[in-house]
Amino acid sequence: MNQVIDGQKTLDRYLVDFVDLLRNTGVKISLGSSIDFGLAVTLLGAGSSEDIYWAGRSTLINRPEDVSIYNKVFKKHWLGIDSLADEVNKLPALDFLFDDLPDDSEFEDSSKSENEVLNVKYSSLEILSSKDFSNCNRVELQELFRLMNEIRFTGEMKKSRRMVATKKHRKFDFEKSVRSSFRTGGEIVNKRFQESSKRRRRLVLLLDISGSMEVYARVLIRFVHAVMLGRSDVEAFTLGTRLTRLTKELSTRNPDAALSRASEAVDDWSGGTRLGEGIKEFNDHWGIRGMARGATVLILSDGWDRGDSEIVAEQMKRLRRVTHRIVWANPLKATPDYEPLAKGMAAALPHIDNFVEGNSFDSLKDLSMLLTE
């Protein structure tokens, strides 16, 4: 395959560069897949760009989400059409690790005057855990994040279709009983029983990251990560001006690494809210086709929606029909005299099973308990 194109680069060089370019735009490609790509091009012959295009599509790409980026990279690399510049240079808009948390400067001042930092952390842990996130300073938040990593919950169990052996006298296991009887000359001496095994219900988390939720979203994303750490069948999405799936990004154990990956993946932090459309997108592409079926769905949002609240109602109704339970955590609910005046919230309310707070560590602990019931 060492034929020379345009006098300098060999074909394999072109192929390797193409794979590199794709990797740089964030498409995950294993070494094995890139070798497959080379083999595929050899098999098809590099006669036409169409063959190379499809060779790459069937070996390098395995999620429809990556197709549009593949098309752009392909055009640029093989056809010299550059529509890629904006995409690649677009850097994450907002880093939400610690750099611009509120109350920062204020805290610096107070620590100088009071020099009782440790007090905040330990003696008033109880106060801290019930304190609204929006009133916490940097050190307190840090402490909360540490605490949050200790939240573990197993989630709801449901009956699986898979049967397991049991000593309890449940369903008679004919096969095992007969099988064990071969040792006793075909006489069933020991009866064997089986019962349905239990498996975890899938949990889907939808976190609102629009402007009005900004203060809470920074903390709640930590909570989302903590929830994901404990178990495997959790899916996480952010709802902003659009829907972004963060399941892969947040599956990393290290919270800082997970969060920085998540912040790279999401580019609509603190933007507007299109709650209804976000839920619709979730329903259309993920939820209704299976992800939400029989699952517990937790929506973390203040319910502010600039879009049409009819859409929220309609989409919640759709979602409710396939889910096991919808829990809505609204940080604003903790305020005294709270009434669900936000259009989106009011529209969603008739379609949810549990309406809870989500503004403090304590309320998140309660929430975890609720989800474990």
Added chain:
Amino acid sequence: MGLRDVSSVEKVLEELSSRNYLADRGLATAVFLSLRQNRPLLLEGEAGVGKTELAKSLSNWAEGDLIRLQCYEGIDSNQAVYEWDYARQLLHLRTAEASGRTRDISTDVLEGELYDERFLIRRPLLQALSVKNAPPPVLLIDEIDRADDEFEAFLLEILSEYSITIPELGTYRSEVKPIVVITSNRTRDLHDALKRRCFYHWVEHPDVDREVEIIRIRAPKVSLLLAEEVAKAAAFLRGMDLYKPPGVAETIDWAEALVTIGVNDLDKDSVDETLGTLIKYREDQERVRSRGFDEILSLVRQG
């Protein structure tokens, strides 16, 4: 020359279309690569775009069996690989007792008899690996995303070795490697390891021209005029942001329904009466109806 040595993507297109399956070039390339490299083909896409149908056409081309494993939650090796026929084993044991043979032979021998191939029930995966001196079977693993992770890992093991070990009998290694087609509806992500083993193709809805051809091939009674109208209407509806846009299977059903009630040219009444064969969510139907049929009808009438 078998289909494993198919010479080009064009040849794949030709063979499939002679079996009434009209593939686009992307799908044909993925099929070509998986045939030549002996690797599974992983198809994802909306329901009703013809994923399962492809496996049928491939098996027709291979002149081998189509072995289908429909996945579901809780599927395990008893349903997917093999199972012992306990009832018959027990019967065998009783017969041996009744005839007095048990007195003359040792328990080991008797137990050996019980775990004989004739008491083995072959489930799809074992069936696909035990083909001998015959054309390769097509193994269709349908909707793998419905099975759980554990099953997927187990499947991966079988697909990388093409062999299965049964403790009582030994290892079955396939002589004729099956052509493996895996479909998924993406209700969850499949493991990267499984994806890496496969050639991947995302199956899309066909464009209008191809859909006309598909309708004409699948439903020969449908006139060219009607097929064109149906395909255009379907394309329009797919652009309407419905909860469940109609798939190819639905458009074929719709065209046949229209012919059955004696319609050769779409009009308001006939669309209204038969809408249920095309669009299967009540909300979607309401949406289409409230928008009125004029738009669709004027669109399909354009040349």
